[in-house]
Amino acid sequence: MTQTALEPLPPDLFPADCPVESVPVLGGRKWAWKIMRCLESGPRRFSELRVPLVGITPKVLAESLRAMEQDGAVVRTEFDENPPRVEYALTPLGRTLLGPMDAMCAWSREHLGSLLAAREEYERAH
Amino acid sequence: MTQTALEPLPPDLFPADCPVESVPVLGGRKWAWKIMRCLESGPRRFSELRVPLVGITPKVLAESLRAMEQDGAVVRTEFDENPPRVEYALTPLGRTLLGPMDAMCAWSREHLGSLLAAREEYERAH
DNA sequence: CTGTATCCTGAAAGATACTG
DNA sequence: CAGTATCTTTCAGGATACAG
Numbered sequence: 001m002t003q004t005a006l007e008p009l010p011p012d013l014f015p016a017d018c019p020v021e022s023v024p025v026l027g028g029r030k031w032a033w034k035i036m037r038c039l040e041s042g043p044r045r046f047s048e049l050r051v052p053l054v055g056i057t058p059k060v061l062a063e064s065l066r067a068m069e070q071d072g073a074v075v076r077t078e079f080d081e082n083p084p085r086v087e088y089a090l091t092p093l094g095r096t097l098l099g100p101m102d103a104m105c106a107w108s109r110e111h112l113g114s115l116l117a118a119r120e121e122y123e124r125a126h
Numbered sequence: 127m128t129q130t131a132l133e134p135l136p137p138d139l140f141p142a143d144c145p146v147e148s149v150p151v152l153g154g155r156k157w158a159w160k161i162m163r164c165l166e167s168g169p170r171r172f173s174e175l176r177v178p179l180v181g182i183t184p185k186v187l188a189e190s191l192r193a194m195e196q197d198g199a200v201v202r203t204e205f206d207e208n209p210p211r212v213e214y215a216l217t218p219l220g221r222t223l224l225g226p227m228d229a230m231c232a233w234s235r236e237h238l239g240s241l242l243a244a245r246e247e248y249e250r251a252h
Numbered sequence: 253c254t255g256t257a258t259c260c261t262g263a264a265a266g267a268t269a270c271t272g
Numbered sequence: 273c274a275g276t277a278t279c280t281t282t283c284a285g286g287a288t289a290c291a292g
Contacts, residue, residue: 006168013178014160019234022241028264034140042132046274052139057266058275072244083273093240100229107226108145114219115148118198154284172254183286188255209253
């Protein structure tokens with residue numbers, strides 16, 4: 001039985017507009033994942049979100065929420081009251097992301113131990 | 127029927143060492159996701175990986191591979207030949223990540239259209 | 253071929269102060 | 273309350289050259 005050579009990897013393996021790059025919680029946005037989790041349980045106000053997002057500045061929170069709104073994952077609702085009240089909530093589209101996120105979370109719960117062990121092992125060996 | 131108030135979000139909702147932050151393909155590493163995909167089909171050499179990873183520099187590829195090796199997702203095998211030959215492959219642990227990654231990819235295939243539409247809609251409205 | 257060594261850039265994030 | 277305005281920092285990533 002002969003060993004079949006592995007197919008070479010083509011230069012165009014990844015299209016220029018590779019879809020996964022655009023997944024809201026996958027890009028550079030450091031806080032997006034946590035924001036999704038904060039909104040999972042229902043609509044939240046700006047100041048309410050600042051509580052669990054320890055260390056986030058209002059600037060960064062506003063930027064992150066706007067980016068997620070642009071992607072259609074979050075909806076911003078402004079109430080005409082005084083004092084002003086604004087609520088952020090997940091859209092139906094945003095909710096569909098929770099499933100794949102749960103899959104990642106399950107992975108990390110299951111394998112984080114192995115990962116940390118690998119890091120220690122690497123340190124000892126180098 | 128009275129409206130039950132939403133539970134407030136606690137300040138310690140996210141533990142300091144929140145596990146998902148450590149998932150190899152989720153952190154800052156821009157190329158990790160693609161590298162995983164390149165190794166999915168079998169072991170690959172350094173120069174082989176550079177083909178589909180268009181635009182990556184040797185420095186960044188080396189850094190990325192080392193980080194993934196530290197996390198136990200990739201194994202580096204050096205062959206004592208001349209010219210030198212090194213192969214990178216997914217570890218069993220690394221392979222377990224492919225499932226959750228597939229879930230994200232499926233999401234993006236299914237919902238990328240809605241996302242792009244939301245971006246256009248946002249632009250028109252602002 | 254498989255990287256390392258330097259230096260540089262840019263974009264997101266953080267600090268701080270202020271406003272409708 | 274819900275942000276905006278500035279300024280600074282940081283650090284992954286990129287450019288380029290070179291080495292075992």
